[in-house]
Amino acid sequence: MPRASLSWHMEEVGERVADGGSDGGWTGDQLAPVGADEDAGDPDRVALVRFQVGGFPLAAEAGHVARVSPVPERTRLPGAPDPVVGLGYLGGVPTVLLTLHEGLGVDPDPGDRRVVVLRTGDDRPVGVLADDADGTVAAPVDGVVPPDEVADPFAAETAANGPFRAVCSVDGDRAYVLSPPAVSALAVPDGDGS
Amino acid sequence: MSEGETGDAEPDAEEGAVSDAFVRENRTHVRSLSEALLAMENGGEADGERVDEAFRAAHSLKANCQVAGLDGAATVAHAVEDLLEAVRAGRLRLEEAEVDEALGAVEVVGAAIDRARGGRPGIDPGDRVARLRAALDRADDAATAADTAGDTAGDAATDTTGNGAADTDGSTAEAFDDDLDPEVREALAAASDYDDLDALVAAMDDDAEEFSGLEGGGAFDTVVEEDPPSPPAGDPDGDSPDDGTRAGAATDEPPAGPRNGTTELDGTFDGTGGPFEGAAVDLVPRTVAAPGAVREDEDGIRVPGAGAAVDAAPTIADSSLDADRFGVTGREVPPIRGESPGSVAEALAPVRSLTVERRRLVAVLDELGVEDARVRDGLASLREATEGLGESAAVGGLRPVEDIVPELERAVEFAARQTETAVRLRTATTPVALARPTVERLVDPLVHLVRNAVDHGIEPPGERGAAGKPRQGTVTVRARREGGDLVVSVADDGRGIDPDELRQAAVERGVVADGDRLSDAEARDLLFEAGITTADEASEVSGRGVGMDVVAHVAEALDGEVSVESTLGEGTTVRLRVPVSIAVLGVTFVAVRHETYGVPSAAVRSVVPVDDATDLGDGRVRVPVDEDGGAGGAFGATRECPVVDLDDALSVPSVPPSDYGVGTGATDAVPDPDGGPAYLVVDPAPTRPEAGSVAAELDDDDGGPGAGDEGPPELLALRCDGVLDAYETLVTPIRGTVGEVPGLDAVAVRDAGQAVVLLDPSGLPERG
Numbered sequence: 001m002p003r004a005s006l007s008w009h010m011e012e013v014g015e016r017v018a019d020g021g022s023d024g025g026w027t028g029d030q031l032a033p034v035g036a037d038e039d040a041g042d043p044d045r046v047a048l049v050r051f052q053v054g055g056f057p058l059a060a061e062a063g064h065v066a067r068v069s070p071v072p073e074r075t076r077l078p079g080a081p082d083p084v085v086g087l088g089y090l091g092g093v094p095t096v097l098l099t100l101h102e103g104l105g106v107d108p109d110p111g112d113r114r115v116v117v118l119r120t121g122d123d124r125p126v127g128v129l130a131d132d133a134d135g136t137v138a139a140p141v142d143g144v145v146p147p148d149e150v151a152d153p154f155a156a157e158t159a160a161n162g163p164f165r166a167v168c169s170v171d172g173d174r175a176y177v178l179s180p181p182a183v184s185a186l187a188v189p190d191g192d193g194s
Numbered sequence: 195m196s197e198g199e200t201g202d203a204e205p206d207a208e209e210g211a212v213s214d215a216f217v218r219e220n221r222t223h224v225r226s227l228s229e230a231l232l233a234m235e236n237g238g239e240a241d242g243e244r245v246d247e248a249f250r251a252a253h254s255l256k257a258n259c260q261v262a263g264l265d266g267a268a269t270v271a272h273a274v275e276d277l278l279e280a281v282r283a284g285r286l287r288l289e290e291a292e293v294d295e296a297l298g299a300v301e302v303v304g305a306a307i308d309r310a311r312g313g314r315p316g317i318d319p320g321d322r323v324a325r326l327r328a329a330l331d332r333a334d335d336a337a338t339a340a341d342t343a344g345d346t347a348g349d350a351a352t353d354t355t356g357n358g359a360a361d362t363d364g365s366t367a368e369a370f371d372d373d374l375d376p377e378v379r380e381a382l383a384a385a386s387d388y389d390d391l392d393a394l395v396a397a398m399d400d401d402a403e404e405f406s407g408l409e410g411g412g413a414f415d416t417v418v419e420e421d422p423p424s425p426p427a428g429d430p431d432g433d434s435p436d437d438g439t440r441a442g443a444a445t446d447e448p449p450a451g452p453r454n455g456t457t458e459l460d461g462t463f464d465g466t467g468g469p470f471e472g473a474a475v476d477l478v479p480r481t482v483a484a485p486g487a488v489r490e491d492e493d494g495i496r497v498p499g500a501g502a503a504v505d506a507a508p509t510i511a512d513s514s515l516d517a518d519r520f521g522v523t524g525r526e527v528p529p530i531r532g533e534s535p536g537s538v539a540e541a542l543a544p545v546r547s548l549t550v551e552r553r554r555l556v557a558v559l560d561e562l563g564v565e566d567a568r569v570r571d572g573l574a575s576l577r578e579a580t581e582g583l584g585e586s587a588a589v590g591g592l593r594p595v596e597d598i599v600p601e602l603e604r605a606v607e608f609a610a611r612q613t614e615t616a617v618r619l620r621t622a623t624t625p626v627a628l629a630r631p632t633v634e635r636l637v638d639p640l641v642h643l644v645r646n647a648v649d650h651g652i653e654p655p656g657e658r659g660a661a662g663k664p665r666q667g668t669v670t671v672r673a674r675r676e677g678g679d680l681v682v683s684v685a686d687d688g689r690g691i692d693p694d695e696l697r698q699a700a701v702e703r704g705v706v707a708d709g710d711r712l713s714d715a716e717a718r719d720l721l722f723e724a725g726i727t728t729a730d731e732a733s734e735v736s737g738r739g740v741g742m743d744v745v746a747h748v749a750e751a752l753d754g755e756v757s758v759e760s761t762l763g764e765g766t767t768v769r770l771r772v773p774v775s776i777a778v779l780g781v782t783f784v785a786v787r788h789e790t791y792g793v794p795s796a797a798v799r800s801v802v803p804v805d806d807a808t809d810l811g812d813g814r815v816r817v818p819v820d821e822d823g824g825a826g827g828a829f830g831a832t833r834e835c836p837v838v839d840l841d842d843a844l845s846v847p848s849v850p851p852s853d854y855g856v857g858t859g860a861t862d863a864v865p866d867p868d869g870g871p872a873y874l875v876v877d878p879a880p881t882r883p884e885a886g887s888v889a890a891e892l893d894d895d896d897g898g899p900g901a902g903d904e905g906p907p908e909l910l911a912l913r914c915d916g917v918l919d920a921y922e923t924l925v926t927p928i929r930g931t932v933g934e935v936p937g938l939d940a941v942a943v944r945d946a947g948q949a950v951v952l953l954d955p956s957g958l959p960e961r962g
Binding site: 048068072092116135146165166179189 | 495497498499500501502503504505506507508509510512513514515519520521522543544545546547550553554557789843844845846926928935936937938941943948949950951
């Protein structure tokens with residue numbers, strides 16, 4: 001399992017991203033609105049669930065998102081890695097909850113807090129705490145690039161050092177697409193890849 | 195009416211009622227065997243894997259029917275096994291006639307199982323067995339004729355006489371293809387009425403329904419749905435396609451066409467139940483996404499809580515983008531699926547959601563100061579209903595591991611009788627209930643293992659006496675939960691396995707080359723290869739090298755593993771380790787400051803109030819406990835134990851954390867334990883049996899190698915702030931949630947809806 005580093009703390013990320021849009025997020029004009037097109041499953045567009053952590057715009061492939069839920073009651077997990085803030089039942093399934101705030105170097109924003117539950121390849125659902133969830137969008141594939149192909153060197157470095165698999169840009173706005181295996185690895189104690 | 199039903203009742207009618215689980219399991223074998231036979235016929239020749247698959251199913255049917263006392267069915271299954279043995283040995287090639295004959299026989303076995311379930315008399319296997327034997331005889335005759343012709347013709351490769359004694363590819367099958375007995379042909383024609391597998395199974399299920407109606411059962415549908423085929427590409431969630439086709443054509447006619455469940459129907463679908471036009475209709479059972487799960491449908495992909503996106507690929511890998519560029523190389527989660535359909539986890543998930551959400555609602559109402567009696571009554575009713583739902587789901591979806599024991603006892607009894615071996619079976623199983631399919635799938639391999647142990651492992655009494663062993667052999671079965679796994683071992687104190695014999699058998703079977711150098715361990719692993727056996731000849735019990743093959747396949751199917759240890763002259767131990775996704779076990783809940791934790795009750799020897807213990811000051815305490823480690827100390831006995839301060843070991847914060855504004859809910863509240871601070875005296879080996887039990891005796895006298903006398907248990911004293919309560923509850927191994935965290939074992943939901951971490955005492959740091 002790939003293991004993500006927590007060294008992806010980038011001080012200027014929040015500000016830089018905010019430069020791209022009025023509030024650092026996306027608007028309906030910038031991404032194709034849900035339901036706008038006629039045929040389902042257009043391979044030239046990717047369905048993404050977008051959300052924010054401390055103003056940092058994130059996204060996850062919709063096919064990897066089990067649900068977006070209110071934050072559940074949390075039970076502390078002694079000995080779990082730092083990003084893990086506890087365990088909660090979501091959809092009847094015990095789900096490890098983790099926060100990306102520290103890794104991203106951002107502070108929590110007050111907002112409509114949610115948990116974005118990622119389904120990972122090793123059957124461990126992981127809930128990522130989000131300050132706000134902005135719904136589902138369909139992003140054209142020409143705006144989705146892997147971290148090492150991002151033209152903007154700053155964004156490329158940010159993407160390369162985080163648990164991301166892609167950067168999505170639409171009309172100048174940018175969001176970092178989480179890699180489910182990399183996020184899952186954050187919940188695994190060092191030395192345990194099982 | 196099926197042939198099985200028309201079979202004559204056995205004069206002695208020895209079959210009695212069998213369990214639903216037995217029927218479900220063997221239904222699966224009937225289906226598997228039928229499918230394999232059909233595939234062999236359709237494939238034109240029997241590839242090794244297909245034969246092995248069919249062989250395993252036939253062998254399992256034979257063994258299970260023998261154990262259940264269904265002798266007639268067992269005899270028929272044995273005859274099918276013989277037929278397949280001939281195929282595997284290259285003496286027989288399955289043509290349509292042989293396949294139909296075998297299918298008819300399998301149908302008879304299925305019918306016998308149905309009859310036994312209803313407590314009806316068994317079937318007379320004579321006719322069926324005779325026909326299968328006739329096919330075998332013809333094959334042998336043809337082989338003999340071919341050999342003779344070969345001898346006569348020297349190196350001539352073909353039979354130039356045109357008599358069909360041998361053909362150009364060396365096959366002998368055609369030698370008897372035109373030589374079938376008319377009665378056999380008639381019987382085969384009757385059997386071929388069910389020339390479609392689905393129709394055949396449906397016909398069998400009709401029988402099953404008849405019986406289930408008598409019993410109020412009806413579990414056969416479960417069998418059908420247990421392992422649903424994968425939906426076709428492009429329709430990953432199994433929903434109806436939106437192009438005008440529809441699953442499950444409304445027709446009373448048996449499906450015609452190919453046997454893979456797909457057929458072509460004429461007509462046009464007008465949306466009102468009319469026929470289809472040129473549509474390929476998939477008739478296989480469909481996977482239905484769990485409620486609330488992500489799903490794809492005609493509106494695109496829909497994520498609960500986030501809305502839907504149409505006209506877009508659900509993942510990068512599904513889009514026109516090159517997945518490799520994004521590092522998507524291996525298996526990731528399938529983009530659209532519900533939880534495993536039909537699983538107990540799926541059934542219990544919404545129940546747990548209800549429980550947890552009810553608890554949250556109570557907390558909010560408390561916060562708001564709502565005291566309205568109607569609200570309280572409603573919540574009480576909701577709790578009662580939720581608990582009822584949970585019990586129903588658990589009862590239907592879980593099965594105690596110890597349920598396997600009676601089947602093992604019957605298997606050992608049968609094998610001992612057949613081999614005239616003096617043997618006793620001893621068992622020690624952890625009191626735990628697992629997902630029913632997991633337990634039921636373990637029955638087959640364990641039956642094979644104990645049969646093999648008796649048939650091949652245990653020596654005759656005279657030989658044992660000469661070797662200085664007790665004249666009676668012992669087979670020991672243990673089952674225990676280890677973290678997220680169930681570990682079952684079958685040990686015998688017999689002759690052990692000679693790796694040289696295995697090497698030789700493997701060379702003879704062509705599994706390894708003559709010059710290959712295998713270690714003893716590698717040689718022993720060959721036991722799990724199909725057809726490898728050290729038995730000189732097959733017996734009624736075992737010896738075809740199939741049983742161990744079954745063990746390996748079941749382990750693989752359950753995502754587990756199997757290993758074998760053996761010492762010549764001392765015995766053999768085979769261990770099966772399979773992961774468990776969910777279990778019910780006894781849990782003792784304790785308070786540690788403001789947090790609550792659970793400890794498996796099987797590990798708890800006693801609860802000692804802190805005031806009743808003596809702190810020795812070196813990280814150890816002296817607690818009253820009897821010499822066997824059990825609760826009591828009735829005669830003033832004490833034990834020194836290392837102490838684990840749960841407060842320190844679990845780094846419990848002095849105040850509940852509230853980072854990120856997420857309250858800790860139930861753990862905010864200070865638990866209210868009975869009594870004060872206490873030591874929970876535990877055995878860190880979680881399945882060490884109770885003192886004085888048979889299992890405890892086994893600990894002192896384990897039959898197999900590698901599991902000798904473990905001595906008195908080393909106990910730990912877990913200091914907590916009090917014991918809250920103890921009861922059986924549903925737990926989920928934590929490995930499936932957050933990886934291996936030392937000291938953490940599983941997660942449970944307390945009856946009030948609180949998620950609680952279960953501790954693994956062996957992983958906790960001791961004081962000092």
